[in-house]
Amino acid sequence: MFHFTPLLGAQSDSSACQSLLELDNGIKILVDVGWDETFDVGMLTELERYTPSIDLILLTHPTLSHMGAYAHACKHIPNFSSIPVYSTFPVSNLGRLLLQDLYLSTPIASTHLLETSSASIKAEDFSAPPAGSSGELLEGALKLPPTSAEIDSYCTRIITLKYSQPTPLHSAAARVSGKLGSITITAYSAGHTLGGTIWKIQQAQESIVYAVDWNHSRENCLRAAAFLSGGGVPVETLGRPTALVCSSKNSEVTNIAGGRKKRDEMLLTAIRKTALERGGTVLIPTDSVGRVLELVYLLEHAWRKDPVLSSRAKGKGIGLYLAGRRVKRLGQVVGSMLEWMDEGVVREFEAIAGGEKRGNRGGNNDDKNGKDGNKAGPFDFTHLNLISTQGHLSRVLNDGSERGRVIIASDSSLGWGFSKEVLIKLASDEKNLVVLTERADGKVGWAGDLWDEWKEGAGYGGEEKKPVAGQEILMNGKKAHVDIPHRVVLEGEELDSYTRHMAAQAALTSQHASLVSSSGLPNAAEADDDDASSSSDDDSDSERQGKALTTANSKKISAATVMLGGANPAGYAGGKVEIGVNILLRGNNVYDYDVRGAKGRNRMFPFVMRRRRVDEYGEVVRAEEYMRAEEKAEEDAIDEVDAKEERVMGKKRKWDEEQKAGTAARRLSRGAADAGKKRKMGKFKKGTAGGGDDDGYEPDDGEPEEDEPEEDDGEDEEALLTMPSKVTFSTVEVEMRVRVSFIDFSGLHDSRSLRMLLPLIKPRKLILIGGREVETKSLGNDCRHLLSGRGIAGRGDSTTGTDVYMPSIGIKVNASVDTNAWTVKLSENLVRGLKWQNVRGLGVVHVVGHLMRAEDSKAGSTDAEERGMKKLKTEASPDAEGEKKAQNLVLDVLPPVLAAATRSVAQPIHVGDIRLADLRRVLLDDGLTAEFRGEGTLLIDGVVAVRKGGVGNVIIEDGGGGMLRRGKGKGSFVDVRRRVYDGLAVVAGG
Incomplete structure (x- = not known):
């Protein structure tokens, strides 16, 4: 079964892309979490609705269209951050920088406070301002956006894969109870961006290729899409999928700038x-x-x-x-x-690395590779x-x-x-x-x-x-x-109104969670308790402590609201307002809390026991905990002197040390006024790594001085993200x-490549998304003709025809493979007589049985068997109720009459494949002579020849004398045949 639903990016002018794939066992896979430059939170409504049932997330490109809403969803959609996510290494790391750039650049991406809702609360609950607040005061108020540290944590959770690496999802996460074990995902190069991915998803008979925004041609530093091999032949692993999801962008562009x-x-x-x-x-x-x-x-x-x-x-x-x-x-x-x-970039880097090594061996090589920049990577x-x-x-x-x-x-x-x-x-x-x-x-x-x-x-x-x-x-x-947005920190009555609104919102969330728990349905708090019991992370319990909210009486909520209303704005750095039993830790002068009616963790004092970290060598020892006072003083001194330390991704800086280092640097440098005068006068400074010529000077083009704290501006903007604020426009x-x-630098396929490659890929089902309505319909009409089974470009190839789907946003498409499959149970009598054989670590057995209903099998009578034989054709018919009835089918032993007839016509079956190189190695270990003669022929002792006639087809021939040595030991025809059979499984009926 395969159902496809485009959540965003189908027959739409918006570039945002989100797709939902539904497979057998109720598995739902979300591909991409895209957004567009409008940052309309209404576009994420369907994503929010499907989040509780999503089992897996795949990311294709590190762009706004494919990954822009990922941090927002992790921050504001409940349980979204607990879903396993897969991507390539570049998509994970470059996407991290994209999201940080996004939230630092514009306040609009933070979304308005009164426009958003959660999956568990109705939108009308927040449409009116909460009691005691003014809607005018909250107008333009923003939700706290994900900070750079939070974005780092979200992207660190992404599981990275390499290209062409099949990955079975045996137990991706505890929350899906291992049901992903039937799926294998493989990433292939898509071009367009660094690490861009074409996903192949395999489950039983379903082979789905998801290819959106790909580029068939190589570029200066990016690979081409993996659809074609180096010789222009379609890659077998991506060919003939049961379903191909392809973007229809640029389907009307016939020529892209001539190459x-x-x-x-x-x-x-x-x-x-x-x-x-x-x-x-x-x-x-x-x-x-x-x-x-x-x-x-x-x-x-x-x-x-x-x-x-x-x-x-x-x-x-x-x-x-x-x-x-x-x-x-x-x-x-x-x-x-x-x-x-691309391979050209890799060769360029290797040539530079090799030149540096030769230069080191040969002495000073500055004249050749120094000033002209050839040493640069x-x-x-x-x-x-x-x-x-x-x-x-x-x-x-x-x-x-x-x-x-x-x-x-x-x-x-x-x-x-x-x-x-x-x-x-x-x-x-x-x-x-x-x-x-x-x-x-x-x-x-x-x-x-x-x-x-x-x-x-x-x-x-x-x-x-x-x-x-x-x-x-x-x-x-x-x-x-042009409208320019500005982020303004809330103060006074606006801050108080914001605080009351957040408290009321948390109370409504708590009330809804209590109603769900009282009805017997699992809620988020219980799920978090289950996750916490199996997690070994030190911080997992403390993070989940704030998620489980409880409902207290109205007096207690009012008291919590008042106390939170007078809190310092810096207390909002975590992005939440804590209510519930956690008020005992977060509130001022709060020593009692009513836990009557509360459930789960909210009935207990919010104490989290820190687990000890243990590795294969025992408990982890933190060296800094055993440092002497003088050693700590020496390290602090070194950190203060080394204020120009290179900044590494993911490494946090200590604010106090940075501030001291910046102060010392400014004292040692020239006065700020003198430096400003020189910049205005256009004074020249020495050349830097940014480029320069042999004269040793260059005009000041606005670059900051070495002693200038360039990052102060960025740090101020980062600090604004942690405080309640609103957006204003000028x-x-x-x-x-x-x-x-x-000049087209989009790096996407055009009309020619789409109409050339799609017939070569030969999908059984084709789903077109990711383009405007006119582009999608134009390409869909052409594909119906190209893939209609009439032949391809005069080659004489014929196909059975391809179904072309052009769904709109929110429209579900049934693109299942055209076969009927049922689950059949084996009876106990049949299982007892099975004889398993091992082939390369796999168990193989030949089964001949009688298909019947489960109730007839339990009866065990001959009459029941006969009734089962008569009804077999009816039960297995692919009607509307056939699938439901087939769930009760059982494969049992054959009746004696049918068993005798079947045994007489059963032929042995050879299962598996054998490599001649492996066979030669085994024969050489036994002291025989085995040499390759010609193409694919192995000659043993000069008399017995072994050839491969195809996959699983091994031909053994006697070249003269092998049969005469029957039974005389090594080198005989029979002995070689036995060695060949040892590498295969020989199964037969009867």
């Missing part, structure tokens, strides 16, 4: 024309961690090869910048993922300057330099990242250029408006429907009104005179 090399040259030409000739700035909006790697790799290597672009002497050359909240982490992380990239940024804070970006945009610049900024929608702020600054100057890297048909926002203007001005969508990529159009100077009027161009 990769032409596309790259088109971009470099536009950069030279704008930045060198006109002295303008080129803005390239793209996503945070996905397609940005292709652009970064291309431009970094172009700057290394072309001295005109990279020269910085006397204001020449072009400045190259990458702007994003997590770009510094991106540079560190990508260096550890080279094995996931594929993703060592020697010319690319990283911008990670708002202040740094402002300095770059307002430096007053006439030097041309290229700024790669997040995000591609121009809605929430640094790209929006850069465009506001550049829009009024016609010498600047905005290069759109993705199509934005039907999208709202600034990117959609620019795309529509470019299409109209460039003649896109004519009779031939071919994009005129690379053509620049000049905006006509019309006014654009409107900016922008005069649009900038030039706009489009």
